[in-house]
Amino acid sequence: MIRSVVFDVGETLLKDDREWGAWADWLGVPLNTLSGLVGAVTAAGRNNSEAFQLIRPGFDLAVERQLREDAGVGERIEESDLYPDVRSTLEALQEAGYWLGIAGNQTVVSAKLLRQLGLPVDAIATSGEWDVAKPDPGFFQKVKEIAPGNPHEILYVGDHRDNDVVPARAAGLRSVLIRRGPLGYLWADDPIVRKSADWVIDSLAELPDLLAS
Incomplete structure (x- = not known):
C-alpha cells in the first residue's frame, strides 16, 4: 500500500518552457538550439547542464544563475x-x-x-x-x-x-x-x-x- x-x-x-527560454535568451541563442543540445546530451547519458558548455565553454551554472538574478531576469514560477x-x-x-x-x-x-x-x-x-x-x-x-x-x-x-x-x-x-x-x-x-x-x-x-x- x-x-x-x-x-x-x-x-x-x-x-520548463519559461526557464529554458530564459536561458536561451541569456546565452543569445534560439530556444530550439538550446533545446536540441539539451536533448542530445541527455540522450547520451550526460547531465543536461552540459549543453551550456557546448554553447559557452567554461560556463559556470551557479555564477550565471546569480548574474541572471542580479540582472532582474532570474527564476520565476x-x-x-x-x-x-x-x-x-x-x-x-x-x-x-x-x-x-x-x-x-x-x-x-x-x-x-x-x-x-x-x-x-x-x-x-x-x-x-x-x-x-x-x-x-x-x-x-x-x-x-x-x-x-x-x-x-x-x-x-x-x-x-x-x-x-x-x-x-x-x-x-x-x-x-x-x-x-x-x-x-x-x-x-x-x-x-x-x-x-x-x-x-x-x-x-x-x-x-x-x-x-
Whole structure:
C-alpha cells in the first residue's frame, strides 16, 4: 500500500518552457538550439547542464544563475507554469489521505517560489536546500526521511529514467514515469523503465485511480 507520493518538479509538475527560454535568451541563442543540445546530451547519458558548455565553454551554472538574478531576469514560477492536471490531482490525492511531497533538482530560490504557489502538499524540498542532487542515493535517502512509511510505501513520480525511476527503485521506493516533456516521451517505452517503474502514465490525473486499485 502506498502512503506517500513525492513528485519531481520539471516536466512533472511544471512546464520548463519559461526557464529554458530564459536561458536561451541569456546565452543569445534560439530556444530550439538550446533545446536540441539539451536533448542530445541527455540522450547520451550526460547531465543536461552540459549543453551550456557546448554553447559557452567554461560556463559556470551557479555564477550565471546569480548574474541572471542580479540582472532582474532570474527564476520565476507562476501558476501558468503548472501543468493543468497538477492542482486537481494533488487535491484528489490529499482528499484520499496520502501524504504528498515535492522534491526535485532545483535551487533554493525555486523552493521558495514553489511554496508561494500554495500547492496542497505536506512538504517541498529541493536539491539546493538538501545540498545533494538526483541521481545521488543521498537525495532519495532524504526523500525517505521526510515521507512517512517504509520505502516500498513511498511512490516517486518523475519524467527522467536515470534521475527518477532507476535511482528511486534502487532506494527501495516505488516509482512512476510520466510520459510528457522531451525525456518522458524519450524513455516511456525504454526497457529499463518498463522493468523499473511500477507504472508509466500520460497524465497525473491517472494516479488517484491507480493508487485506489
